[in-house]
Each structure stands twice: as C-alpha cells, then as structure tokens.
Amino acid sequence: MTNTDKTRSPKDATVTEVVLPGIVEPEGLEVRTRPVPVPGPGEVLLEMEATGVSFAEQQMRRGKYYDQPPYPFVPGYDVVGTVVETGPGVDGGLVGGRFAALLKTGGWADRLPVTAADLIPVPDGIDPAEAETLVVNGVTAWQMLHRTARVRAGQTVLVHGANGGVGSTLVQLALLAGVRVIGTASPRHHEALRALGVVPVDYRAPGLADRLRAAAPQGVDAVFDHVGGAGIVDSFRLLAPGGALVSYGTAATRDTPGSARLPVLLLFGRLALWNLLPNRRRATFYNLWAGRRSVEAFRARTRTDLIQVLELLADGSLTAPVAARIPLDRAAEALRLAESGTVSGKVVLTPVP
Template identity: 65%
Template structure:
C-alpha cells in the first residue's frame, strides 16, 4: 500500500474506482484503475474503509438522480476512511485519523481526494461500517426528526420504509426520544422492525393507510415519506392539526421515463400548495444539500453527526448493516440494495489487498 504525507512535490498512488459509464444495469459498472495525484491545497487523501449503497446511486445509474453529473463518473455518495496524506495548508496531524465525508459522487474508490474542510471526525471505537451506515442516513434522520418536524416526547410518527437505511435509523432515534412509531415494511421484516420498537404495517396491503388510521385515529404528529408519487396525499391526510409531513424521496417514480427532475418538482408544488392551506399542518421536502452556501451548514452537519455517533457509541443506536461487500464486487452490492429484500444498508468495504 502506497501512502505518505504530502505537502509538496509529485506523489501518486494507484486507486481503484467503480465507474458508471452510462445508463446501465448493475453488471454494467466498470472497474478502473488510475493514478491518484497528490492532494492540492486544502485537500487530503482518504483511504476508504467503508462506503455504501443508497437510493442515490440506484437512481444515478439510471440517469434519474436530480442534479447528477454527466456520464461517466465514479459512484459513491459518502465515505468513512483514514487520512493518508495532506496537501498544502492542511494540518499534517490529520494523517492516521478516521473521518467521514459526504461526497455525492466519487466515494466508490479505494482512495479519493477530499476537501479537508468537509471532514467529520469519527470517534475511536466506532466501527467504520457502522459509522458509514449512519452517516448520511443518520444526519438525514436526525435533521428531519429534530430540526424539521421537531416531534416532542410522547408524540406519534409514521415512518414509511421502516426497514430501510434512513427508516431504521429514524425509528431508533424516535424511540430513544420517547416517540411512538408506526412503520411500514414488508412482512418479512416485521419481526425485526418490531424489535426496534415499531408497530409494523404491511406496505403491500392496499389498505395500508386505513390500517395506520386505525392505529392513530386522532392523527399523527409527523409522517416521513420517501415514496412520493400519488400516495403522498394519503400521507398528508394522516396528520393531526399541527402535524408535519416530511417528504424526502420519490421512490414511487424510480422507474418512470422522462425528465428526472419532474417528480421532485411535482412534489415541491404539491407541498407548497398544502402549506398554503389554513389547516395548521405543514409540509416539507428534505434536501440534505439545502443551505450548503450558508456558513453554518457544515457546522450543523458536524454537530448532528456527532449526536448520532455518540448514540452509536453508547449503544442507543444500532446501525442496521445489511451486508459488507468488497469494492470489486460493487455490482453485487448495488443489485442486493435494489432487490428491496434487505434490512438496513448495504456497505462496500475495501478489497483485502487494499485494507
């Protein structure tokens, strides 16, 4: 393994990356090797210890993720790894320390360049795969629950897809905060979802929303909906007065053809219309990247991830890892994640020769 601390000169190291060349099935992903240049000013080299498969990568390979780069590019929304080199202007003391970073693309690689300002520390003793599982998922769940919906202890919420990466994290954060959770999931996951403290409802049942209404006849304090599409209105109808709908995805339209931005823009319009109604309820579309230009944005991410990782370290939040699959077998990892048969998040780890 070629690693070194770099502040000047020309140093390169070989990097293996998973490239999506165009609109392909998972088996169409390409493994490429190239030389990684030395980090520029303000950058570090991060040796990947864990990255993951999220809905973002699933949509990007279809060319359907909102604001994705043009093909070809390297997949990988987020990463946990150890700094192996620093560029000019970066504290060399970062070398050997573990950090998390959200990259949007580029993390499915054995090594990658990351801006030092975007690094978030991972506490000693927290497994890299565990930290990766709750990185974007944990920040997303924390911000939706505590910064947007602001559900108080004793409240009741609905989590669609309670077996998923965000869903299973959101369930645990809510239960730790003293909130009752109704969660939708396939029957195969009901035992596990119930063990997380959730009342499960079968999302295949055509009367799913009626079942939820029976469980919470006075309405719920918040609904967290990653599905979108026409059923988003039914999620809205579940709310009590003062309740909050948080939409954070458009999974219902993942296979639709046409403009990839249209489902998101349609959701924006519907949520805005509902917010204009004088009924005391509110609707939001959660966007992880909203406010990135604000000087406090990165500080909020660090603060929220710290809260989440502290709960992991204390055993209050158990990351749901569906599988650990080597980088060179990323196609299998993507296929498994897209199968909708897993509980939690599929994690990509280094190949043995890169570990």
C-alpha cells in the same frame, strides 16, 4: 510537497474506483484503475474503509437523480476512511485519523481526495462499516426528526420504509426521543420492528391508508415519506392538526421512464399547495444539501448533527444495521442487492481484499 506518514510503494501508485459510465444496469458499472491523486491545497487523501450504496446511486444509474453530474463519474455519496496524506495548507497531524465525509459523488474508490474542512471525526472503537451507515442516513434522519419536524416526547410518527437505511435510523432516534412509532415495511421485517417497539404495518397489503388510520385514529404528528407518488396524498391526510409531512424522496417513480425533474417538480408543487391551505398542517421537502450556499453554516450543522449520531452509536444507544459488506470491485452485486428491497439496513462497500 504533501505530508504523509509513508512513501508510496508501486501498489500505492494506482487507485481502484468504480465508474458509472451512463444509464446502465448494475452490471454495467466499470471497475477502473488510475494514478493515485495527489491531494491539492486544502485537501487530504483518504484511504477508504467503507462507502455506502444509497438510494441516490440507484437513481443516478437511471439518470433520475435531480442534480447528478454528467456521465461518466464515480458514485459514492459518503465515506469513512483514514487520512494517509495531506495537501498544502492542511495540518499533517490529520494523518492516521479516521474520519467520515459527505460527498454526493466520488466515494466508490479505495483512495480519494477530500476537502479537509469536510472531515468529521469518527469516535475510536466504532466499526467503520457501522459508522458509514450513519453518515448520510444519520444526518438525514436526525435533521428530519429534530430540525424539520421538531418532534417531542409523547407524540406519534409514521416512518415509511422503517427497515431501510434512513428508516431504521429514524425509528431508533424517534424511540430515543420518547416518540411512538408506526412503521411500514414488508412482513419479513415486522418481528424485528416489534422487538424495537415499533407498530409495523404491511405496505403491500390492500387498504394501507385505512390500516394506518386504525393504528393512529387521531392522526400522527409527523410522517416521513421517501416514496412520493400518489401515496403522498394519504401521508398528508394522516396528519393530526399541527402535524408535519416530511417528504424526502420519490422512490415511487424510480423506474418510471421520462424526466428526472418532473416527479420532483410535481411533488414540490403539491407540497406548496398544501401549505397554502388553512389546515394547520405543514408539508416540507427535506433536502440534505439545502443551505449549501452558506458553506460554513452547512458544514457546522452537518458536523454537529453527525457527531451527535456517532456518539449515540459509540455508547450503544443506537445500532447501525449493515445489510451486507461487499468488496468495491463487486459494486454491481452490491447495487443489485440494495435495489432488491429484500435487506434491512444499508449495503456497504469495503476495500478489495
């Protein structure tokens, strides 16, 4: 028997989910229904309030995400929702509580089983869509800034894609830490970045490396680069002595045909080579799931970091830009919008009205 605060009605007997059937255009996503799952031992049934469209899903639909599961599967890297049932061995007192969870896949469903140990409480009064934008993005930004690059007040950093999901959070966390921020973005986002205190640079205009060097003649203390490709060389060259390059993606090769692994392996090789040079600079690839082999340590680290980020959101120190709120059954529209590069913040999927 499961613990629940309500008896399932006929409407509750099925779950709506979005399935990625293979390498398809966004319109190839399939909206399906199936019997609602019963939470197993150590699990809860979470009623989704918000789930995100991240860069991972953009890669997965192209078959380009490094360790994605075989098709078909339900995408959805993270989720915020309310516990409606608990499985055997789980405290029934969790029912009715709002939690966030990192999943990697499975979040694009209106109800889904989640391992209870992976739940992270969301403070009262926070909009679920805003909280959702800070699950994977917030943990990623916090850890890259404070655990990987270890920035300090008075330093200067460069954030590529400063208007994006991770980038916009990185910018704010860096500014809160007393760090000067240079951010690349298209001109339409420059006014908003200046209002925050960021030095914006147009990444599309010619001579990007020279213009970035002009903004930081002595170099920068850290670069956060999700682009990869040939431009990663300029990111490394912009570092001041003692600086850190934190690479966390290969967006430049998102649409390049061929192996999903090759661009990543080439990037790993380049970063490793730079670390062998006597240049007093560090080059790291950030992987959110690193250390997952020690599950308890991974969970503790993720919980600690996300709680800090959500507390900043709750007290108004941090904002969570939601680019759009789109119902789950319009996931194709949401994915297309997220891939357009025209929005600031994160596209969020919400329950079907």
